[in-house]
Structures are given as C-alpha cells and as structure tokens.
Amino acid sequence: MSGRSMLSNLAVAKYANAIRSAPRSVICNRALLISSLLYALSAIPMTWDQGSSSVVPSLPGFQNHFSITSGANPEQIRNFVSLVYIGYSVGAALSFFINDNIGRLQSYRLYVAIWSIGQIIAITTPNVAGLYAARIVSGIGIGALSVSGPMSLAEIAPTEIRGLLTSWYVVAMGLSLFTSIFCVYGIYLHVAVGRIQYQIAFFAPVIFMALCLFCTYGFSEESPRWLMMVGKKEQALTVLARLRGLPLDHPRVQQEIVDIDASVRSLGGEERPTFLALAKETFTKKTNLRRLQQTVVSYALAQLSGANSITSYFVPYVNIISPGGGTTRNIFLSGMYGFSKFWFSLISSFLFIDALGRRNSLFIGTALQAISDIYIGAFVKCQQDGSVSTAASQGAIAMLFVHAFGYAVGLLTLPYVFGGELWPNHIRSFGGALSQTFHWLFIYAMKFSVPSLLKETDDWGAFIFFASWCLISLVYVFFCVPEVAGLSVEEIEEVFKGSWFNAYKRSKAAIWQGVEDQELARNTSTKNNLVETEWEVPLAASAEKESKGAATM
Template sequence: MISGIAIGALSVGSPITLSEIAPSEGRGLLSSWFVVALGAGLVGGVFCAYGAYLNMPAVQLQYQVGLGGDETRSIFLRGMYGVSKLGFTLIASFFFVELLGRRKSLFIGITAQLLSQIYIGVFIKVHQDGSTNEHASQAATAALFIHAFGYAVGRINDPIYVFGSELWPNRIRSFGAALSQTFHWLFIYGVKFSIPSLLKATNNWGAFIFFAGWCALALGHVYVMVPETSIMARIQWKKKCMNGSLSTQNRTPSTQMIDPQQFLALLGYRMKLSVIFGRFCSVRVRV
C-alpha cells in the first residue's frame, strides 16, 4: 500500500510539473519523455527481480506463487518485452510524435493494437481446435511485439501525457493532469481486476476480440474528437476558435514561433539530425 501511494504521487506529480514549467513549443516532447523514463524504470525493476531470482535462495522467494513453467525464462522474457516497449517509446517520441504529428501517431498506434488483438484472438481460437502450426505460433509471438509498438505510440499520445499537457488551459492544467492520471490508474485497476473473469467467460480468445472492439471505437473517437496539437497546427486551431482575432494583420511586430523542420525546409537544408535536436528549442524570427 505504501508503495502504491508513492507510485501514485510520482505518476501524478511529475506530469503536472512538466506541464506547468515546460515551454509550450517543447511541452509535448518533454511529456513523452516522462513515458520513456517510466519505461526505463520498469525495465530496470524487472531485471533487478531477475537477478535476485538467480542469486537468492529459493526459500526466500516463496512469495512468488502462481508462476508456471520455467520461472527464470518467464522473468527474462518479461524483461525483454519491457526492453522492446522502451525502444518503441524512444522511436515514437522522436519520429512519430514530432515528425508525423500527434493525431497520425495515435491512429498508427491504435491500428497496430487493433490488428494484433484480432490476430491473437483468432490464433487462440484456432489453437483450441488443435489446427495451428509453428509459423502461426511465431506470428502470434510477433503480434505481441506489434501490440507493444502500438501501445508505446498510443500511450505517448493519450490524454495523460502529450495531449493532456497541451490541451488543458493554463489555469486548470494541474487539475486536468491530476484528473487524467486518476482515471488512468482507475482504468488499469479495472482491466487487471476483470481480466481473469473475462478470459473465463469468453473462453480466452473472446477477450482479445473484445479489446479489439474497443480499439475500433477509439479510432472513431480520435477521428471525430481529437485535434492535431503540434505547434503550427495548434496556432491555426486557436485562430479558428477565436474567429481570426489572432491574425497577424492586427498585431504589432513581435516574435512568431516557427517549427524547426519547416524553417530548415524553407532554407533548403535537409539535415535530419538538426531537425531532431532542433525540437528541443524554438526558432524565433522577427516578423
């Protein structure tokens, strides 16, 4: 319980702090890197448990009940699965969120989860009938990692981190971030609590089709309700919402935020490395 209180406080306090102190042009990237740090901590925790299991006497590990099969291999594979999610999160934070945009990245992440859930559900159903082969089993293993990729891309863009740090107004940003984290942990509890009974009620395979249905519903929600919140798109979105009151025709000369990639494209430079590092700062041009 004490550990849970600490985890809850850290998972709420850190995104709130980032959303309040980060500059608007880099708020999304910094928020996505909180997920990277979270994934690195999870990977480290799993491999610490793996090392303890290898080097501590078995009598001291009697609290680990319910693990079937080869426990050593199970813990190791869990750690490698965490490493894959950490790697996918790093890729998503650099190349998907900033270069493709938040909305497109969210579409990609949800679609990857949808397809992998459908395949795993169909595979389990066919396997129960006793008609699967080795290649289908290998594809099911690959589907797990495809799901990890989709989860990493989708989790960075969900309302808790990137969208949550960019969409809430400044006056209620702290409350919004805390509220998002509250529902985040509430849903995690609900899913984990219901998984055993759901698997039993749906003969195992139906649970994955059930989750795939929620992914399809999420696609529709993103298409209808979720805006693009990248730097330039956010500026245009605010102008439309305020009926042109932010038009530069009625403003005195000031500074204007320009996306680093667009600025380099105008100059004719195609330096990908400069684009990546340029995301950490803003380019200001006098207008």
C-alpha cells in the same frame, strides 16, 4: 508531405535546432540538468511497480509466503496487480491540494516518503492482507508523483528544450520498467528460495529513491513559477537565474520572470481560484467540458485496447499463447517486452508523432493493435480446437510486441500527449488531477476485470474484445479528435468551440488563425509593459545583494 519536410518536423530535428539557437549556459548548466534529472526520476516508482508486479508472483518465495500456487494464474494475482491503482487515484486527487501549498520540492519528498512506507510495509507484512494495504499506500505516493513530476519539469525547463526535458520522464519510465523485470529475473536465477526474493525486488528502488531524495537538498531547485504564486518574488528571480545559468540582470532572465509574473497575475495572482470556482468553469463552460470529454474518453480507450493489461498480466498471456515454457522463459520474455516498450516509446516520441501528426499516428498505431489482437485471438481459438504450427505460435508471441509498438505510436499518444496540450493554463492543474484520477480508477477496473474477461471468453475472446475497442477508437479519432500539433492555446480554444463530431473538418482550420496569434502577442506585450516597472526594485535589490556577497568572498 515531402520527405525533407517530414524530417524537419521530427522532434529530434526541432530539439537540435533549438539547442543550437539557445545560449549555451541556458542549455548546459548544473542547476537545470540536475533538477530536471531528479524530477524525471520520480517516474521510477510507477514503472518499477508495474514491471516487478507482473513477475514477482512467479518467485517461489513470494508464492510460499502469500499462498499463491502460480504466478501465471490471473485469478490468484488480480488483487496484487490491481489494488495499487486505487492508491494511484487517491494520490492523484490529493496532489491537487498539496502541490500548490507546499511547493514542488517538498511535494516530491513527501510523495517519495509515502511510497517508501508502502514498500517497507510490503517487505515486513506477515500476511496477504498487509500486502494489499501496502499496495494501496505505495499507490498513493506513485499517483501523486505521476502528477507532480511532469508538471515540475515543464515549469523549470527553458522553452527551447522543454519538450526534450519533459521526455526524460518517459525515458525514466522505460528504463525502470525493464530494469525491474530483469532484476526479478536475476533474483529468480541466483537468490535462494525465501522471503528475501521478493523483499529485494520491493526494497531495491527504495534505496535508489532515498539517494534521489537526499540529492534534492542542495542540488535541486524549486519551481520559479510556484515561488511567484506564493509571493516569493525575489527568491523566484534568484532561482530562475540559477536555472538559466545567467546573471540576475540578464535581459532573458528579466523577460522570463516578467512573463511568469504576468501568467500568475492572469490566474488571479496570489489569490488563486477556489476549488469550486475551478470546478464550475470546467463543468459549465462548453469548450472545457469538451476537453474533459475527450480526455476521459481517451484514457478509457487507451486501456480498453488492452496494452497495459498485457504488461501487468504478461506471464499469464504468454502461458495462454504458448503454454509449458517454464518460469525462466516467461520472466525473460516479460523483460524483453518491457525493453521493447522503452525503445518503442522513444521511437514514437522522437520520430513518429511530430513528423506524421497526432491523428495519423493514432490511425497507424491503433490499426496495428487491432490487427495483432485479431491474429492472437484467432490463434488461441485455433490452438484450442486443434494443433497449430510452431511458426504460428512464434508469430502470436511476436504479435504481442507488434501490439506494444502500435500502442506506443497510437493510443499512448491520445491521453498522455493530448492531456497535456488541451487544458488552458488557469485550469491545467485541476483538469490534470481530475483526468489522472479517472485514469487510475479506470486502470484499476480494467486490471481487476481482466481475469474474469479471460475466463468468460475462453481466453481468445478477450483479444477480440480488445480489437473491437481499437476499431471503435479509429472511428472516434476520425470524428472527434482534432489535430492540435503546432496550435496555440487560443487556437485550440477555437477548435473546441465546434461540434464534437466534426474534428476531421476543423483540425486544420485553426492553424491559419493568424489574427489569434497577433492578438496573443499584443496581450503579452501589454502585460509585460504593465508589470515591468514593478520588477525594477526587486531586480535592483537582488543585484545589490549579489554584489555585496561577491565583495565579502
């Protein structure tokens, strides 16, 4: 692949071309930008919790109140770090039943409220039992938001910048992660020892999310797709027109609402499939079972690589690699680690994944993780056996950051990007909720077991354990993970009809399925012709209401 071709494949280049070709009002209008921003900010509770929970145990006020002697001792903080993920899994599972029943906006408000209640319980609880209960309650809200936020963004975004607006969620995650850690760093330096230290860290994001929740009244729009699903067709048309910044009778608005209607009809219209019907299709159809296998294994491998464990136990890890640095140094390094993960995610999302392809990005990123794990493991073993140089110690710290970069380029892609691309439309919500539920339960298991893993393997063995799984991931990617960049849903279906272990042969085969694209175009055209006449009355009625409203002003 030539350098020019690679540059043209970059996400940044694609977004720039899409923005130039789209009508200005579609890209730059208040309703779309504010709604997208508010939905994207639903990522804040998740990474604020992940970042702050990794360093809050180092605050003297937290240690005194909850009888913790050291925030660098993984055995003492494991319940605090891991229990929240039980709530994550429950929230992700319940979101499947709630999102489609009360709508995207009401779900957003409900989940933020649940998370806020958990934070308030954590602030006011007199003992550690209440703290653990608060962690689970907060996790329920966060887990549900992790499903509804990206889904809402995808449903309101115009096709030209759907990927760009969806990436706002990732940006919000990164900003929240390092902001939370530096918030705790500032608290440690400038707030007197007492309960107020951890209470500030827990309550600060509640204030911000309360402002976001308030802004959803009057400033944010409901998903037109959900409105169509519940039979509110005229309201869906009006909302879509506002999101596109175009009049109701504009050809683009009419075509898009017809496409949404056709999509909803293909899923059964207002008579949506039952839970049992969706489960049956997911677990009995060969191609869907193949999707489930890849999604579940992908989530597991991403966690077994150790990246998220390093984020949550960063202070203990730094203390293992370079003991005696002090709390100030450890919290500061943790903040810089979160800051670097933010930029690594942006760099990989906009520069690596689309230019190199999914498989190549996975090979590069996973190899970097394996190399850094092996180096750190060997360093810790040598350090235990005798003295090591200062340069080697600094190199081991640097390898934690190399590990983060490798994860952003590689295994972070595997579950999150593939998980959104693989599922067909009619079972996407069910498949997404199912895989996310497994994802959070597996993270809970990993983060709860890390202290025991470190203890039983004399610390250095844990890094070799992570490196081994990175090598297994390389083998799995080569044989089982197809290249799906640029493929339609129908082409991905063809890819998954093959054997589980010949992805390296079939990765490019479906790209040349031109017949499939033509068939898809014919089917779409047929659906449009069937439903277009049904929109003449709603369009005329909406236009008449609009003209009457203008006459009375």
